[in-house]
Amino acid sequence: MSEIMKMNGKLIGEGKTPFLIGVSGGTASGKSTVCKRIMEKLGQVNMDHTKRQVVCISQDSFYRELNSSEIAKAEKGQFNFDHPTAFNDKLMQKTLLEILAGRKCELPTYDYHNHALRPDDTVTIYPADVVLFEGILVFYFPEILNLFHMKLFVDTDSDTRLARRVTRDINERGRDLDQVLNQYINFVKPAFEEFCSPTKKFADVIIPRGADNTVAIDLIVQHIREFLNNCHKSDSEKKSPHITITRTNSNETHFKRQH
Numbered sequence: 311m312s313e314i315m316k317m318n319g320k321l322i323g324e325g326k327t328p329f330l331i332g333v334s335g336g337t338a339s340g341k342s343t344v345c346k347r348i349m350e351k352l353g354q355v356n357m358d359h360t361k362r363q364v365v366c367i368s369q370d371s372f373y374r375e376l377n378s379s380e381i382a383k384a385e386k387g388q389f390n391f392d393h394p395t396a397f398n399d400k401l402m403q404k405t406l407l408e409i410l411a412g413r414k415c416e417l418p419t420y421d422y423h424n425h426a427l428r429p430d431d432t433v434t435i436y437p438a439d440v441v442l443f444e445g446i447l448v449f450y451f452p453e454i455l456n457l458f459h460m461k462l463f464v465d466t467d468s469d470t471r472l473a474r475r476v477t478r479d480i481n482e483r484g485r486d487l488d489q490v491l492n493q494y495i496n497f498v499k500p501a502f503e504e505f506c507s508p509t510k511k512f513a514d515v516i517i518p519r520g521a522d523n524t525v526a527i528d529l530i531v532q533h534i535r536e537f538l539n540n541c542h543k544s545d546s547e548k549k550s551p552h553i554t555i556t557r558t559n560s561n562e563t564h565f566k567r568q569h
């Protein structure tokens with residue numbers, strides 16, 4: 311049996327439910343860059359974090375802790391960071407539910423050099439109107455997929471992605487060429503084909519060429535802008551005032567915006 315509550319954008323005693331946008335795509339497809347462009351075009355970058363209407367979080371914050379033998383493998387490029395089991399999906403779901411309930415969250419940052427979260431280096435995610443959540447497998451877990459109000463897939467040619475990944479991982483993530491290529495052939499490419507690429511079918515918008523596709527980015531920005539304008543109007547002025555919150559007997563909560 312399910313219980314349905316209709317509220318005017320507010321949960322009692324909690325903040326407003328943000329519009330949650332999932333951004334997926336293969337490694338180095340430009341997910342972070344697309345999110346950055348969206349934030350820039352909405353004037354959300356050079357401003358106080360507590361005042362941002364749009365915030366971006368990364369799936370990297372939900373890599374699970376590795377044991378000592380897994381760390382030893384990771385250091386030799388022999389750990390599969392592209393497999394769904396590399397992530398703590400339960401924590402990811404719990405955190406997104408907190409965000410959807412309008413609560414402030416602390417997220418750890420990820421240290422690619424040491425293959426570990428930095429629990430002492432957290433970022434505070436303040437309640438916002440729009441939340442972008444980017445990562446290679448954000449559409450893989452059904453209970454997380456169901457939380458998104460809008461789903462984007464950044465679709466960049468795989469040769470371009472590999473070329474960018476080589477440069478980025480050597481310059482920014484402390485890898486050498488052999489390591490990057492071995493990891494790519496053994497884990498990254500097969501896992502992309504098995505777990506990430508099939509989730510493209512869930513996307514509402516596919517963005518070919520990533521951040522180079524300014525037309526697609528402008529259309530998405532326009533959609534977000536309309537949402538932001540609408541969410542600050544009074545209920546009687548809104549075109550779509552209701553959020554429907556569905557709780558099932560399995561304790562799952564679904565936040566649905568009518569849009």
Ligand SMILES: Nc1ncnc2c1ncn2[C@@H]1O[C@H](COP(=O)(O)OP(=O)(O)O)[C@@H](O)[C@H]1O
Pocket residue numbers: 335336337338339340341342343344474475478519520521522
């Ligand atoms: N359109 C682009 N043109 C050139 N370089 C790009 C473009 N988009 C991303 N990059 C570069 O490619 C690398 C991967 O991009 P990034 O946005 O971090 O991808 P992802 O978040 O999907 O892993 C980064 O070094 C970034 O600067």
Ligand SMILES: O=c1ccn([C@@H]2O[C@H](COP(=O)(O)O)[C@@H](O)[C@H]2O)c(=O)[nH]1
Pocket residue numbers: 336337338341373384391392421422424425426445446498
């Ligand atoms: O310790 C780690 C953790 C992850 N990776 C690789 O990162 C990418 C995902 O990040 P993108 O920014 O989307 O590329 C994934 O393909 C992992 O292989 C890593 O190398 N080391």
